Amino acid sequence: MQTVKIVVTGPFSAGKTEFIRSVSEIDVVSTERKISAEAEKIKESTTVAMDFGRITVDAELVLYLFGTPGQRRFDFMWEILSEGMLGFIVMVDSVRPETFREARSILETFRAYAPTPYVVAANKQDLEDAWDLDDMRVALRLDPNVKFLPCVAHDKESVKKVLLELLYTILAEMESGNKA
């Protein structure tokens, strides 16, 4: 059996676990713990080590989806999880601009690990308070060449679109790499 992996990262409460849950064929193996810090109690629990989802491609190939912990104090897991990844997705919460700086920081950290293909997903675009994608692109200081996609993590079709865009990017990189 061959395996490949894609990493889903982003700040605390960006929707990484939900994203993986939407497409994983198994119940997401999650390392969620109750949140103790008052300041971070915008949800009941958070991922402390990783989330783990699976998509069986065929009899010989499995795609694993790894979600990183969003809180900075668990960032020692990031480099471990990024080892050997096919590409990564940075999830950003479109209604919480206070997390944009953290998202930028996570993106820069992952870019520093390896020159791996990635896309950025603006989650919660279905909400009324969601920031406009163009404004978010500027706030996140994203290069115009980086794919920045609207996303709703609990909507399977939306998640599929983000995953497919990452895979198209990977394919394009492979083709341009072959030409070089």
Added chain:
Amino acid sequence: MALKGNLRDFSITQLLNLVNLACKTGTLVIEGPGDVAQISFREGKLAYAQLGHHDNTLAGILRRNRKISARQYAILQERAQNMGDKELGLLLINAGYLTQTDIIDSLQQYFIAIVRQLFTWVEGFFHFDTNKFSPSDKIPIRMDLENLIIEGSRQLREWEQLQQEIPSLDMSLKFMDRPGTNIRNVNLSVEEWRVVSYVNPKNTMRQIAQTTKLNELEIRRVVYALLQAGLVEIIRPGNAPVAIQPRAFPTTDKKEQKSLVNRIIDRIRAI
């Protein structure tokens, strides 16, 4: 238990706070990135500070504070070479050149400047020596630490924010392609110009910092300003193109790798 550790885990501000609250007496020795600092305290108050081999003689400090002229400094260097600071201070006061306040103020400013410099140190081994006091020939001061602690806390917050904005110094910088923007028309400080002159995809921020003798906080501060102004962007060293990690695929065969990605695409479309 000995008070020792690394600034990465216990910052200067936290150390000052500890010294202040515990009313400690002794000398804090910090081995920083390129210098050694010694800060002496008496009952929780700042008494003396020394950084590396900088000229910390009273004559040198008074000259820097423009309390004495270059000529007076030269004369003191020549004639009072073997005189301790205490002795020289008394001589200057008795001769009517300076007042006691002039001397104490100058020393305070000098010591504060050293502590401020330490706020920019983010790593370095430290230990607190309870048996070591300020050198006997030096004039000790007695200064409360509260204001310095507050100032240090502000810098700590700045450091945390800058570290978040620029997590890795092993990345490079390149000028943004923005038509109509001429960097020569932007008002930059000398420090910023020095960094700008080394902006090149081949140079990492760490290398620029080393060349321009800026520490981790200072280089981040300059780069952050350039980023905010939209003058530079962070790129991988050498502007390395995006590439697939060698270990990302279970096979090294390019055709098989491509087929594998296409199979995943087909599968996800079918979910």
